Amino acid sequence: MYSQITFREKIKVPPQLLGGDVEDAVKDSLKDQYEGRIDPDIGVVLAVKSIDNIEDGEIRPEDAGVYYPVDADVLTYMPELHEVVIGEVSEITEFGAFISLGPMEGLCHVSQIMDDYVSYNEEQHILAGEDGNKTLQEGDTVKARITAVSIDEDSHKVNLTMRQPGLGKLEWIEEEAEEMAEAAKAAEEQ
Numbered sequence: 371m372y373s374q375i376t377f378r379e380k381i382k383v384p385p386q387l388l389g390g391d392v393e394d395a396v397k398d399s400l401k402d403q404y405e406g407r408i409d410p411d412i413g414v415v416l417a418v419k420s421i422d423n424i425e426d427g428e429i430r431p432e433d434a435g436v437y438y439p440v441d442a443d444v445l446t447y448m449p450e451l452h453e454v455v456i457g458e459v460s461e462i463t464e465f466g467a468f469i470s471l472g473p474m475e476g477l478c479h480v481s482q483i484m485d486d487y488v489s490y491n492e493e494q495h496i497l498a499g500e501d502g503n504k505t506l507q508e509g510d511t512v513k514a515r516i517t518a519v520s521i522d523e524d525s526h527k528v529n530l531t532m533r534q535p536g537l538g539k540l541e542w543i544e545e546e547a548e549e550m551a552e553a554a555k556a557a558e559e560q
Contacts, residue, residue, distance in 0.1 A: 371450050374419065375412055376443050382435040383427070396424055396438050404444060410521050413448025414473045447473045449519050449528050454537070459510045462497055464490040467506055469514060469530060476528035478514055483532055484542075504542055511540045 381403065387395040397418060404415045420443045427436035449455070449471065457469040457476070466479040480488050483506060486499035497506045506512075514537055518529035532538045 371448060371453060372416075373412070373446050373448065374443055375446055376422070376441065378439065378441050380428070380437045381440045382433070382437050385434045388436060392427075392438070393421060393424060396440055397421055400440070400442055408521060408523060408526060409446075410523065412446045413521065414446060416445045416447055416473055419443040419445055447471075448521075449474060449476070449516050451516055451519055453516045454513060455516060455530075456511065456513050456540075459506060459508050459512060462490070462495045462506065462508055464492070467497060467512075469512060471528065474526055474528055476514070476516065476530040478512075478530040478532055482517075482530065484538060485533055504539070506539055513537050513540065513543060 381396055381399050383392075383395045383399045387398055400418045400421070405417060407415050409415065421440055422443065423441040425439040427438045429436055455469075455471050455476070457471045459467050460470045460475060461468040464480070466477050467483065469476050469478055480490070480497065483497060484499050484504055486501055486504065488497050488499055490497055495508060498504070512532060514530040514532045515534060516528060517531050518527070520527040536543060
């Protein structure tokens with residue numbers, strides 16, 4: 371889930387950024403220190419949106435930088451358990467599909483892709499159901515549910531499933547909706 375978070379922090383502005391506009395220097399330092407960082411409590415910091423308050427800087431004798439107490443708003447992404455997400459298949463392997471969720475990737479294990487026996491075609495990098503009607507390949511857009519999340523400062527793991535109603539490759543979902551509409555229409559006509 372995407373969120374905007376306000377935090378208060380002392381931001382170090384290195385000496386090479388001093389001498390110009392303080393707000394620009396603080397914002398550049400914030401971006402360097404936080405954007406792209408994974409925090410176990412808030413997820414991935416995507417962008418520094420705004421700086422609401424900059425107080426007077428503090429000079430420390432052991433450091434050439436200046437530390438400014440700052441209130442800032444940042445945009446973050448933290449995957450949440452049971453959240454339904456839409457993503458693009460970025461890689462197919464024999465054990466499943468990696469799905470890009472924007473700033474992170476999740477893994478949909480081969481057992482969680484569809485309600486069918488799934489085989490891996492190594493030459494074409496495709497996962498195919500035994501009945502042959504459903505295939506999954508790189509570039510496909512899918513809807514999945516997050517089943518597990520593990521995030522620390524060094525790594526992250528997001529597990530996904532597509533084996534629930536209304537989930538899967540978008541084409542599969544559309545086909546199921548059409549079939550249901552046709553069945554409902556046929557039932558009305560009887």
